[in-house]
Amino acid sequence: MSEPNEHSQARPVTLRVNGTEHRGQVEPRKLLVDFLREDLGLTGSHVGCEHGICGACTILINGEAARSCLMLAVQADGAELMTVEGLAPQSGGPPALPGKTGQLHPLQTAFWEHHGLQCGFCTPGMLMTAYDLLQTNAAPSEAEIRAGLSAVLCRCTGYQGIVEAVQAAAETLRAGEEDQ
Amino acid sequence: MEEFTPKLVGARVKRREDQRLLTGQGAYVDDHHPPGLLHAAFLRSPYAHARMTQLDTSAARTREGVVAVLTGKDLVSLVKPVRAVSKMREYKETSFPPLAVDKVRYVGEALAVVIAENRYLAEDAIEWIRVEYDPLPTVANERDAAQPDAPVLHDEAGSNVLLSREFARGDVDAALAGAAVRVRDRFRFRRHATVCMENRGCLADYRAGTGELTLRSATQCPGLLRDVLADLLDMPEHYIRVVAADVGGGFGAKSSLYPEEIVLCAVARLLKRPVKWISDRQEDLKTSTQAWDEIVDAELGLQADGTIIGLRADVTTDIGAYSIYPWTATVEPIQTISFLSGPYRMPHYRGRNRGVATCKAPMGPYRGVGRPITTFVLESLMDRAARRLALDPAELRLKNYIRADEFPYKTPSGLVWDQASLTECMQKARDVLDSDATAQWRVQARAAGRWVGVGFATYIELTGVGSAIPVSPGMPIATGTEAAFLRVDPAGTVIATFSVAPQGQGHETALAQVVADALGVSFGSVRVICGDTALAPQGTGTYASRSAVLAGGAAIRAGQALKEKALKIAGHMMESNPADLDIRDGQVFLRDKPERRLPFRDVAKTAYAGLRRLPKDMEPGLEVTRFYDPFFGTASSATHAAVVEVDTETYAVTIKRYIVVEDCGRIINPLIVDGQVRGGVAQGIGAALYEEVVYDDEGQLLTGSLMDYLVPTASELLPIEVHHIETPSPTTLGGFRGMGEGGTIGAPAAIANAVSDALAHLGIEINEIPMTPEKLFRLVRAAGADGR
Ligand code: FES
Numbered sequence: 012m013s014e015p016n017e018h019s020q021a022r023p024v025t026l027r028v029n030g031t032e033h034r035g036q037v038e039p040r041k042l043l044v045d046f047l048r049e050d051l052g053l054t055g056s057h058v059g060c061e062h063g064i065c066g067a068c069t070i071l072i073n074g075e076a077a078r079s080c081l082m083l084a085v086q087a088d089g090a091e092l093m094t095v096e097g098l099a100p101q102s103g104g105p106p107a108l109p110g111k112t113g114q115l116h117p118l119q120t121a122f123w124e125h126h127g128l129q130c131g132f133c134t135p136g137m138l139m140t141a142y143d144l145l146q147t148n149a150a151p152s153e154a155e156i157r158a159g160l161s162a163v164l165c166r167c168t169g170y171q172g173i174v175e176a177v178q179a180a181a182e183t184l185r186a187g188e189e190d191q
Numbered sequence: 192m193e194e195f196t197p198k199l200v201g202a203r204v205k206r207r208e209d210q211r212l213l214t215g216q217g218a219y220v221d222d223h224h225p226p227g228l229l230h231a232a233f234l235r236s237p238y239a240h241a242r243m244t245q246l247d248t249s250a251a252r253t254r255e256g257v258v259a260v261l262t263g264k265d266l267v268s269l270v271k272p273v274r275a276v277s278k279m280r281e282y283k284e285t286s287f288p289p290l291a292v293d294k295v296r297y298v299g300e301a302l303a304v305v306i307a308e309n310r311y312l313a314e315d316a317i318e319w320i321r322v323e324y325d326p327l328p329t330v331a332n333e334r335d336a337a338q339p340d341a342p343v344l345h346d347e348a349g350s351n352v353l354l355s356r357e358f359a360r361g362d363v364d365a366a367l368a369g370a371a372v373r374v375r376d377r378f379r380f381r382r383h384a385t386v387c388m389e390n391r392g393c394l395a396d397y398r399a400g401t402g403e404l405t406l407r408s409a410t411q412c413p414g415l416l417r418d419v420l421a422d423l424l425d426m427p428e429h430y431i432r433v434v435a436a437d438v439g440g441g442f443g444a445k446s447s448l449y450p451e452e453i454v455l456c457a458v459a460r461l462l463k464r465p466v467k468w469i470s471d472r473q474e475d476l477k478t479s480t481q482a483w484d485e486i487v488d489a490e491l492g493l494q495a496d497g498t499i500i501g502l503r504a505d506v507t508t509d510i511g512a513y514s515i516y517p518w519t520a521t522v523e524p525i526q527t528i529s530f531l532s533g534p535y536r537m538p539h540y541r542g543r544n545r546g547v548a549t550c551k552a553p554m555g556p557y558r559g560v561g562r563p564i565t566t567f568v569l570e571s572l573m574d575r576a577a578r579r580l581a582l583d584p585a586e587l588r589l590k591n592y593i594r595a596d597e598f599p600y601k602t603p604s605g606l607v608w609d610q611a612s613l614t615e616c617m618q619k620a621r622d623v624l625d626s627d628a629t630a631q632w633r634v635q636a637r638a639a640g641r642w643v644g645v646g647f648a649t650y651i652e653l654t655g656v657g658s659a660i661p662v663s664p665g666m667p668i669a670t671g672t673e674a675a676f677l678r679v680d681p682a683g684t685v686i687a688t689f690s691v692a693p694q695g696q697g698h699e700t701a702l703a704q705v706v707a708d709a710l711g712v713s714f715g716s717v718r719v720i721c722g723d724t725a726l727a728p729q730g731t732g733t734y735a736s737r738s739a740v741l742a743g744g745a746a747i748r749a750g751q752a753l754k755e756k757a758l759k760i761a762g763h764m765m766e767s768n769p770a771d772l773d774i775r776d777g778q779v780f781l782r783d784k785p786e787r788r789l790p791f792r793d794v795a796k797t798a799y800a801g802l803r804r805l806p807k808d809m810e811p812g813l814e815v816t817r818f819y820d821p822f823f824g825t826a827s828s829a830t831h832a833a834v835v836e837v838d839t840e841t842y843a844v845t846i847k848r849y850i851v852v853e854d855c856g857r858i859i860n861p862l863i864v865d866g867q868v869r870g871g872v873a874q875g876i877g878a879a880l881y882e883e884v885v886y887d888d889e890g891q892l893l894t895g896s897l898m899d900y901l902v903p904t905a906s907e908l909l910p911i912e913v914h915h916i917e918t919p920s921p922t923t924l925g926g927f928r929g930m931g932e933g934g935t936i937g938a939p940a941a942i943a944n945a946v947s948d949a950l951a952h953l954g955i956e957i958n959e960i961p962m963t964p965e966k967l968f969r970l971v972r973a974a975g976a977d978g979r
């Protein structure tokens with residue numbers, strides 16, 4: 012005999028992710044990152060600790076970096092989210108052929124060029140954190156980049172390629188602004 | 192066989208795997224949600240050592256969404272117990288049940304599994320399992336474990352000492368008795384956690400229709416898992432497919448067989464539905480194999496002129512509660528006494544070890560296995576000797592390195608170093624450091640009251656190990672070969688499949704470079720697939736710095752074999768002698784008349800066009816499988832140099848410069864190599880300064896979250912200066928040497944030596960890592976200095 016479960020009273024949730032509106036029914040206790048990954052199929056945001064330290068789950072909520080493992084999906088009701096899948100102008104299309112590059116955000120291009128990733132597990136959280144950093148500080152120093160990125164753990168790279176990538180991306184983005 | 196001519200090999204080619212990983216399109220285990228998926232959660236022991244007197248799952252079975260609950264007893268009929276076998280003498284084989292039966296031996300050991308419709312419900316139901324424990328005395332550390340009256344963890348072994356071994360050459364006691372200078376100390380590496388950013392996890396799926404079982408796992412060793420699972424589940428190997436697609440870091444911790452992998456396979460077969468388990472961080476810290484926890488008592492003897500005459504050492508390793516498959520509990524302790532003689536001429540040597548079982552998570556391989564601590568011990572002794580003899584530490588090393596004309600050099604433990612660039616690495620490291628300027632800076636800084644120091648560490652290691660010796664002693668499985676499965680499709684694309692399985696090392700790029708060069712086609716026309724036993728059935732995986740050597744060698748052999756056949760076909764098509772033809776940039780051409788050419792694509796198409804278009808008696812098709820066994824393996828070596836400052840107020844260590852000069856033979860992709868070195872050094876810095884797994888006397892893990900176990904962030908690290916001496920290995924195909932572990936091997940030793948140098952005026956010599964501010968504070972206090 013199953014007992015009625017107090018958790019199973021699903022609530023309606025409406026949120027925008029990467030510009031697209033999603034409506035869903037979600038248990039109040041479900042973590043936002045689980046909702047994104049399981050209900051919306053956006054598996055780019057990773058879960059590395061579920062206790063707010065590793066930063067792999069970092070996304071933008073209403074324009075600011077936040078850990079999607081420390082929030083319930085119902086708390087994000089009505090919010091505007093951006094995940095790594097929304098970073099490139101058009102991603103999610105067919106996989107790029109070898110040697111052919113799809114559209115990438117300057118941060119993604121810089122990570123590629125500067126070997127800012129190895130296993131790639133920290134990468135989505137790292138990219139979103141860097142994106143947030145460059146939004147508030149368009150010309151960060153190396154120390155500022157390191158401090159900003161210290162919110163995300165990477166076990167593979169030693170951060171050197173990541174720091175170089177963020178420096179390079181900052182330059183590209185500033186040059187782009189000047190052009191306009 | 193034709194010489195291998197590198198073209199793409201050596202180029203800084205951007206990685207092909209990055210595109211998907213940067214856009215959130217990676218395929219880690221947890222990203223898979225097949226229809227009908229069930230989720231597993233494990234009940235884990237809160238006790239370090241206890242007998243289970245009652246295990247009642249009846250209430251849990253009735254909870255919402257629960258499909259099954261299984262205990263160790265339920266599994267007995269479904270899978271065989273795991274035995275970590277080794278033919279090594281003085282090794283006691285023990286069982287590691289996938290779910291504990293009767294008794295638990297460490298906090299976190301799994302004893303029951305709940306399978307439910309989602310993970311939340313599975314975790315809810317775990318709370319409803321009733322267990323009664325009869326606690327047994329905890330075996331808290333290696334000292335207690337080895338006492339004659341200690342409680343025994345494994346009754347079948349009769350003692351907690353599960354292994355012991357000795358390697359010796361010459362008469363070390365006599366040699367040391369006659370030494371002009373002897374230096375000795377007790378060295379200690381505290382327990383270490385790997386902390387891959389992706390926690391362990393797996394997904395098993397059984398298809399009743401075909402009888403095929405697929406396990407997706409965050410593993411380094413899909414081939415190895417497939418073989419052992421076939422045995423444990425009593426299934427033919429070819430009915431089991433193990434896939435490791437994208438894996439979020441491994442560093443050794445994902446190279447062993449884990450209980451959860453076995454349980455999920457058994458359950459999926461039982462329920463005929465896919466089942467997934469993803470570890471949370473706490474489980475990962477409690478149950479992934481841990482590393483080190485070793486004590487080394489070592490003594491080095493030298494002549495008055497600084498010539499080494501002998502080394503003796505006793506090693507004790509806390510191997511945790513279980514001996515793991517396939518490496519066994521011998522993996523770290525044996526490598527420690529194997530590598531302890533280091534890069535020096537060592538006429539007399541004796542290394543003894545003991546591995547003792549305690550109530551902690553099992554010890555397993557971690558980046559560098561045995562070599563980080565041996566480098567720390569020997570290089571610390573070298574600096575102590577230099578201080579006693581008033582010699583320059585670098586000069587003392589240069590004097591004792593195995594000389595160029597002494598290679599191949601057989602070590603006291605029987606390993607063979609084919610060749611290494613020890614002197615060159617040290618000289619270059621001194622140049623890069625600008626020794627004179629640094630020495631001057633050190634004098635000035637010290638005059639100003641600052642605690643600054645410089646430290647070196649040199650290591651030599653064995654990589655790309657072939658079949659001459661098993662990767663772990665006495666291990667029955669073959670680790671000496673890997674294969675390349677190359678297939679050219681009629682459109683001219685090369686699909687290169689390998690049984691190695693990366694977790695960030697960039698095989699899809701590096702191996703494509705090798706294949707492209709061996710065959711003469713463009714990088715873009717080679718696609719590399721790794722980590723799927725259905726596609727690459729023979730081989731074990733990626734561990735022990737072997738992939739570049741073994742898979743790279745197999746790639747060269749396969750590429751050259753394909754080229755040979757392609758040239759025969761092209762010769763027929765061009766009415767030329769195949770010996771006069773070559774392939775470059777995807778074009779077959781006549782060497783003497785390069786304008787006579789044919790696209791490789793046309794040759795590929797012809798290969799499948801049937802006998803009418805092919806040379807007489809040639810079998811259609813264009814694909815080969817080639818194996819490679821480097822037999823002995825090849826040496827890699829490096830010198831690391833660290834410049835540090837110890838804060839006189841906070842005792843925090845700041846690394847001001849970190850230099851690596853290494854020789855990993857012919858470099859396939861400098862971008863990847865530098866990344867591996869830097870990442871390895873970062874882990875070594877973490878180990879040297881921050882990271883320590885702590886259990887209390889009750890065997891409770893005190894570092895069960897990332898708030899307690901400190902992994903360095905970007906703020907703690909600095910740019911690592913990496914330089915290369917590129918000497919192609921004389922013994923491997925392509926001249927490649929392995930290098931994935933080296934960064935971690937050198938860093939603790941170099942940093943410890945630099946800290947000892949910074950504190951030398953206080954008479955402090957570091958003999959333990961991590962060097963936390965608290966430990967340094969205690970040392971300074973004990974030395975009678977107040978910090979100024
Ligand atoms: S998973 Fe959210 S911070 Fe680690």
Ligand code: FES
Nearest residue numbers: 129133165166167
């Ligand atoms: S790339 Fe592996 S954790 Fe950062």
